Amino acid sequence: MNKEKSFHSKCHKSKSCAKYETCPMFLFHKLVSGKWKLLILWYLSDGCLRFSELKKKLPDVTQKMLTNQLRSLENDRLINRKVYAVIPPKVEYSLSEMGEKMLPLLEEMYKYGIDYLKESDNT
Amino acid sequence: MNKEKSFHSKCHKSKSCAKYETCPMFLFHKLVSGKWKLLILWYLSDGCLRFSELKKKLPDVTQKMLTNQLRSLENDRLINRKVYAVIPPKVEYSLSEMGEKMLPLLEEMYKYGIDYLKESDNT
DNA sequence: CCGGATCCACAGAGATACTG
DNA sequence: CAGTATCTCTGTGGATCCGG
Numbered sequence: 480m481n482k483e484k485s486f487h488s489k490c491h492k493s494k495s496c497a498k499y500e501t502c503p504m505f506l507f508h509k510l511v512s513g514k515w516k517l518l519i520l521w522y523l524s525d526g527c528l529r530f531s532e533l534k535k536k537l538p539d540v541t542q543k544m545l546t547n548q549l550r551s552l553e554n555d556r557l558i559n560r561k562v563y564a565v566i567p568p569k570v571e572y573s574l575s576e577m578g579e580k581m582l583p584l585l586e587e588m589y590k591y592g593i594d595y596l597k598e599s600d601n602t
Numbered sequence: 603m604n605k606e607k608s609f610h611s612k613c614h615k616s617k618s619c620a621k622y623e624t625c626p627m628f629l630f631h632k633l634v635s636g637k638w639k640l641l642i643l644w645y646l647s648d649g650c651l652r653f654s655e656l657k658k659k660l661p662d663v664t665q666k667m668l669t670n671q672l673r674s675l676e677n678d679r680l681i682n683r684k685v686y687a688v689i690p691p692k693v694e695y696s697l698s699e700m701g702e703k704m705l706p707l708l709e710e711m712y713k714y715g716i717d718y719l720k721e722s723d724n725t
Numbered sequence: 726c727c728g729g730a731t732c733c734a735c736a737g738a739g740a741t742a743c744t745g
Numbered sequence: 746c747a748g749t750a751t752c753t754c755t756g757t758g759g760a761t762c763c764g765g
Contacts, residue, residue: 505715517630521631543739543740543748595626652727664758666729666759670757691727
């Protein structure tokens with residue numbers, strides 16, 4: 480997964496980002512471009528959710544994929560994973576501090592969606 | 603690709619979005635969650651680029667994938683595709699009106715990336 | 726020559742069953 | 746309940762071919 484090979488002599492435009500790994504936009508892209516990550520973050524923006532609750536909200540995502548995406552988000556420190564040692568098992572996911580910083584961005588994405596729908600209607 | 607099957611009784615929280623297809627966040631997610639779409643939009647934010655220029659800026663993306671992503675973005679009317687009937691062929695891609703509306707959002711993503719890098723350094 | 730279509734091989738995603 | 750394990754199959758990468 481980690482391709483540390485490729486360097487972008489000009490990551491983009493004239494802004495400062497000499498290398499692949501250190502370009503902010505590539506980084507952001509890497510963080511959220513997982514197949515379901517944006518939606519997971521969005522659903523967690525209201526507060527912590529159990530695995531099964533998240534699964535219910537994302538019926539198109541397979542259990543395996545959901546686990547993968549959550550692990551990835553956890554590794555990138557965008558969400559927290561809290562395991563309760565009870566039976567039946569209970570695992571809660573919530574936005575981390577870095578994850579919460581993405582909240583305004585998520586709101587803007589939501590607004591863009593509204594705008595897009597409006598434009599589509601006019602067509 | 604088009605799964606029009608699944609409905610989300612509660613797309614998210616209490617905001618208004620009864621169905622899968624009409625939830626703004628799902629829509630936004632669908633628009634940009636392609637494997638390379640965000641970066642393509644980002645690179646096009648400076649102005650139109652030829653296919654080969656885009657390819658140069660995204661060395662990790664295969665030609666086929668780049669074509670796919672561009673087609674998808676074009677179908678979603680986020681970018682324009684202009685073909686010049688010359689030899690050798692020349693195809694230019696640029697942000698559409700809807701694509702340009704995403705510019706502030708892209709800038710915010712970039713800023714988030716900077717912030718994320720800063721936080722990582724402190725760790 | 727450039728944009729992209731086609732063919733094949735393989736990693737990754739879907740579906741289902743199983744476990745602590 | 747929250748995952749793993751296994752199998753299958755789609756989608757992606759890589760190379761090649763093509764039309765303008």
